[in-house]
Amino acid sequence: MPAAALNPLITRLSPPPIPAVQAWGRSYDGSLGPLIDLSQAVPGYPPHPALLQWLGEAAASLAYTNYGPIEGEMVLREAYAAHVCELYGAGIGADNIHITSGCNQAFICAAMAVAAAGDTILMTNPYYFNHETSLAMLGIKTGLVACNSAGGFIPTVEAIVEALVPGVRALALVTPNNPTGAIYPPDRLKAVFDVCKRNGIWLILDETYRDFLPEHYGAPHGLLSDAQWQEHLIQLYSFSKSFCIPGHRLGAITASARVVEEIAKIMDNLQICAPRAAQGAVAQALPGLAEWRAGNRHEIEVRAQALRDVMAGLNDWKLEAVGAYFAFVRHPFKARPSTEVAEHLAKRAGILSVPGQYFGEGQDQFLRFAFANANAATITQLHGRMLGFSI
Known part of the structure; x- marks a missing residue:
């Protein structure tokens, strides 16, 4: 008997990209230090203690x-x-x-x-x-x-x-x-x-x-x-x-x-x-928590500036846009698809990023860095890992 059909509007979609990117990171051997996760946009600092208290009381x-x-x-x-x-x-x-x-x-x-x-x-x-x-x-x-x-x-x-x-x-x-x-x-x-x-x-x-x-x-x-x-x-x-x-x-x-x-x-x-x-x-x-949120805004700008400083010293990589949580980075490997570059960057350099290919047609020369995930000290480590990176 034929199998029951599924909705083609769903089956034709690609699997969620973030789990695929994070799977690459599990193959990293840690030789260059801890994994730097710049993939999914998540706050790189905890909620305010008062908010956790209010959440607990409400729950x-x-x-x-x-x-x-x-x-x-x-x-x-x-x-x-x-x-x-x-x-x-x-x-x-x-x-x-x-x-x-x-x-x-x-x-x-x-x-x-x-x-x-x-x-x-x-x-x-x-x-x-x-x-x-x-x-x-x-x-x-x-x-x-x-x-x-x-x-x-x-x-x-x-x-x-x-x-x-x-x-x-x-x-x-x-x-x-x-x-x-x-x-x-x-x-x-x-x-x-x-x-x-x-x-x-x-x-x-x-x-x-x-x-x-x-x-x-x-x-x-x-x-x-x-x-x-x-x-x-x-x-x-x-x-x-x-x-x-x-x-x-x-x-x-x-x-x-x-x-x-x-x-x-x-x-x-x-x-x-x-x-x-x-x-x-x-x-x-x-x-x-308005004052606390204002402090977080300042912290994110500190992280953005740290990334600008790092990228300024990487002539083969180009920071094309940066703001709020994200940066769009042009990688130097013109003949390689962004999925391949991101996979190797994760597995060999311990840097998780999202391939530009996932964001539309003609974006294969880019990677997305969710730089707000990492503090400034961690972001500075990108320089040493990316400077000699090749595939």
Whole structure:
């Protein structure tokens, strides 16, 4: 008898890339020192002790053992709305906020809310691979907006306009960018948003790493002050990196009350509600740990500078972009695919990185370094390991 079929939208996807990269590291013999893991973006320092205390108290409370509101705990929606208001100088209320289980879930909810199977959502090339695979398994087409190193991997208005085709429902951007680290300037975001408005499409703006913009950067953009933002903007955020709790899976969507209402329909079928104990703890941490988070921003910039210093002494390697959590590094082995370079770098030099090939067409000359995973002292060790590296 024939075997039962599986969904081809799923079976055609490649296996998750991070476990494959980490498997290479298990073959490293340790001869050059401990493994330096620059693969998956995880905070390289622990959560604040007060947050761990609040998490423990919330987890032990009977109040959080039942189902919660689909849109999220009101105490967190209000706290996050106040935070967004303060950061962007815009009038945002709790009815504009939907809490999700991580930012990947926030993205898939946003995508499902604005596009159906057969529609198209534009992304930059290079792109964040989980965004591409999320769209693929929903049957939503992906259109690519070309970016390049000469332009700092920042999309141009012209490239976006060129990528617009019938059936495009949204443009999805990530800033600070994953994988490149590129920071999209406010004036560019405003110009891009104007294109979205003129063409009647949504801008899905993933700002997972915005808390690690350079110190004193100010508001990342002014889009939330635009009179038409609620008709064209869906903003995504993650609490994971800022509060060092990726295992608790907590993200947020900022959108119109109409969009929040539609996303609640999606969430009721995906998960019903995001983790409740974590929501209660983060609601306290948002105002209570602002100074600690500012210190973490400074620490990440110290690590970014350490990487810049290291790469300046490696003439055969080129740092093409760096910011927030990530750097996009051009490797010197032009005839070799990035998967081969990354595999050898892991097994022989003890450096885990993600091949550029996983981030889109034409990215084989690059590796992604999640430099925020390692402190400055560890990052300086890259020089000795990469200087004489060859394959």
